[in-house]
Amino acid sequence: xxxxxxxxxxxxxxxxxxxxxxxxxxxxxxxxxxxxxxxxxxxxxxxxxxxxxxxxxxxxxxxxxxxxxxxxxxxxxxxxxxxxxxxxxxxxxxxxxxxxxxxxxxxxxxxxxxxxxxxxxxxxxxxxxxxxxxxxxxxxxxxxxxxxxxxxxxxxxxxxxxxxxxxxxxxxxxxxxxxxxxxxxxxxxxxxxxxxxxxxxxxxxxxxxxxxxxxxxxxxxxxxxxxxxxxxxxxxxxxxxxxxxxxxxxxxxxxxxxxxxxxxxxxxxxxxxxxxxxxxxxxxxxxxxxxxxxxxxxxxxxxxxxxxxxxxxxxxxxxxxxxxxxxxxxxxxxxxxxxxxxxxxxxxxxxxxxxxxxxxxxxxxxxxxxxxxxxxxxxxxxxxxxxxxxxxxxxxxxxxxxxxxxxxxxxx
Numbered sequence: 164x165x166x167x168x169x170x171x172x173x174x175x176x177x178x179x180x181x182x183x184x185x186x187x188x189x190x191x192x193x194x195x196x197x198x199x200x201x202x203x204x205x206x207x208x209x210x211x212x213x214x215x216x217x218x219x220x221x222x223x224x225x226x227x228x229x230x231x232x233x234x235x236x237x238x239x240x241x242x243x244x245x246x247x248x249x250x251x252x253x254x255x256x257x258x259x260x261x262x263x264x265x266x267x268x269x270x271x272x273x274x275x276x277x278x279x280x281x282x283x284x285x286x287x288x289x290x291x292x293x294x295x296x297x298x299x300x301x302x303x304x305x306x307x308x309x310x311x312x313x314x315x316x317x318x319x320x321x322x323x324x325x326x327x328x329x330x331x332x333x334x335x336x337x338x339x340x341x342x343x344x345x346x347x348x349x350x351x352x353x354x355x356x357x358x359x360x361x362x363x364x365x366x367x368x369x370x371x372x373x374x375x376x377x378x379x380x381x382x383x384x385x386x387x388x389x390x391x392x393x394x395x396x397x398x399x400x401x402x403x404x405x406x407x408x409x410x411x412x413x414x415x416x417x418x419x420x421x422x423x424x425x426x427x428x429x430x431x432x433x434x435x436x437x438x439x440x441x442x443x444x445x446x447x448x449x450x451x452x453x454x455x456x457x458x459x460x461x462x463x464x465x466x467x468x469x470x471x472x473x474x475x476x477x478x479x480x481x482x483x484x485x486x487x488x489x490x491x492x493x494x495x496x497x498x499x500x501x502x503x504x505x506x507x508x509x510x511x512x513x514x515x516x517x518x519x520x521x522x523x524x525x526x527x528x529x530x531x532x533x534x535x536x537x538x539x540x541x542x543x544x545x546x547x548x549x550x551x552x553x554x555x556x557x558x559x560x561x562x563x564x565x566x567x568x569x570x571x572x573x574x575x
Contacts, residue, residue: 184229185271185315186435189323192219192454193227193234196275196312197475198293200450203227203313205257208237214255216288217295221318232280233260233267241267244301249282252289254298273435274306277313285311309475319445319452322348330441331374332363336385346386348443349377351455351471354399354505355547356381357408359389359467360428360439360460362418368426368462375428375439378417380547388549390416396500397547400508400538405472405480406448407508409496414464425463427486427493430456449473457481461490468494482514485524495535503547508538 185191193203195216202219206212219225227242228235234242241260244267245253260267268280277286279301287302288310305311317323322334326347336346349358358379362371377386380394397410415421430437430444444455455471459481462468468490472481485493493514497504512533515522522530 183271183273186431186437187315187317187326188328189326190226190228191315192221192225192318193277194219194314194316194454194456195288195293195299196309196314196456196477197288197291199314199453199456199473201293201295203299205236205240208240210240210258212240212257213298214242214257215295216293216297216299219318221321229269229271232270234269234277235260242269243267244279244282244284249284249301251284251300251302253301254289255286255300271313271315275312275314276304276306278304286313287311312475314454314456316454316456317443319454322443326441326443327436328440329373329436330439332376332439332441334441334443336377338383338385340379340382340384340386340388342387344376344385344387346377346384347375347439347441348384348386348445350379350381350384351406351408351444351446351458351469352448353544354397354408354503355544355550357397357399357469358386359414359417359462359469360442361414361462365418365420367420367423368428372426372428372438373432373436373440375442377442380549382549382551387417389547391548393417394503394547396498397503398497398499399505400496401448401506402508402510402536404474404476404510405470406446407468407470407494407496409466409468409490409494409498411466411498411500414462414467419462419464421464423464425461425466425489427483428460428462429481429483430458431483444471446471459483459493461493463489466490466498468496470494476513479513479516480510485514487524492532495532497535497538503544504541505544506538506541509536511536 201216202225204215204217205224240257243256243258245256247266272278284301285304287300289300291310324335326334332345332347334348351357358377360375361378363376378389379386393416394412399408428438432438444458457477458471460469
């Protein structure tokens with residue numbers, strides 16, 4: 164589980180003791196946790212070129228590879244602490260990679276920090292400023308500073324064949340839908356444009372969670388399509404901090420066995436790889452082709468729920484620790500049959516958080532689920548059948564996102 168201020172965070176002593184690389188493999192985008200739409204960017208392919216954040220485009224200046232304890236760009240340049248200065252506030256540059264150069268040694272921690280090896284410093288988004296051109300800095304590592312969370316991932320337009328080791332399917336899915344597709348790239352955009360994770364062949368969710376494939380309402384993404392008549396009710400909401408789709412249906416049509424109570428799927432899993440391994444989620448609600456690094460989903464033979472989160476509270480809003488509690492408890496919402504709708508909504512209260520207390524699964528008594536947050540501006544859509552994927556401007560509903568919450572002041 165990703166740390167958040169509402170869940171026990173591992174201490175830096177525990178999370179910063181062992182060099183790691185991201186669970187995702189190959190060339191990666193590096194994005195501040197405060198804004199998935201921005202990417203770490205080298206100004207040019209020259210020694211001393213500054214490093215900033217810029218709107219993600221997937222250009223060569225934004226594609227980084229973790230190798231040999233360094234983070235490289237343009238093939239031969241390394242992320243470099245300028246002049247090796249350890250002073251808080253020192254900015255970053257790139258420089259020709261050289262073996263065992265201490266200024267170029269970095270590792271990706273268990274709590275999603277990019278740490279300067281053996282220095283107790285982490286990459287920090289200066290003043291939490293998300294504007295293009297902001298130069299990240301180094302600062303004393305903190306496990307409560309959201310400006311030090313950095314996600315890794317891929318451009319929706321340049322997906323790899325596989326995203327994680329041990330993956331059974333693919334992320335480079337093409338555009339031809341097939342009921343035998345092994346595509347593991349899902350999208351969530353609207354009541355009539357979303358995907359569900361379900362087994363590639365008939366098998367319980369608990370037995371197949373590492374192998375699930377994407378079943379979608381839209382063609383042209385190279386996935387399997389949800390057979391017409393499967394979905395009996397679908398409710399999509401967009402809140403300031405996440406999108407969510409909930410509903411009911413007959414999911415034996417997508418290989419969930421009859422009577423299976425189902426289970427939870429998420430991007431981390433017990434070993435850091437996803438359930439499914441390599442499963443990626445994208446959407447257009449907060450930016451075109453934005454990767455959701457935090458998401459959580461449940462499916463059984465008769466119901467489903469799927470939430471994808473952004474911003475500084477993404478880990479809190481998309482917790483993964485209540486895996487036996489099911490949809491109604493984790494994602495209180497409308498699950499009525501016979502209704503298909505897109506709505507705006509407020510954020511639900513965080514899963515498991517009751518005032519100043521956090522309930523932990525298995526502790527008795529089990530608290531009631533939170534009430535569903537208020538929704539508004541609901542627009543009905545026809546019963547859902549398979550169709551062509553829409554362009555963002557054709558989705559037919561767009562809600563203005565409320566300003567992102569301001570993180571608690573942390574010296575940077």
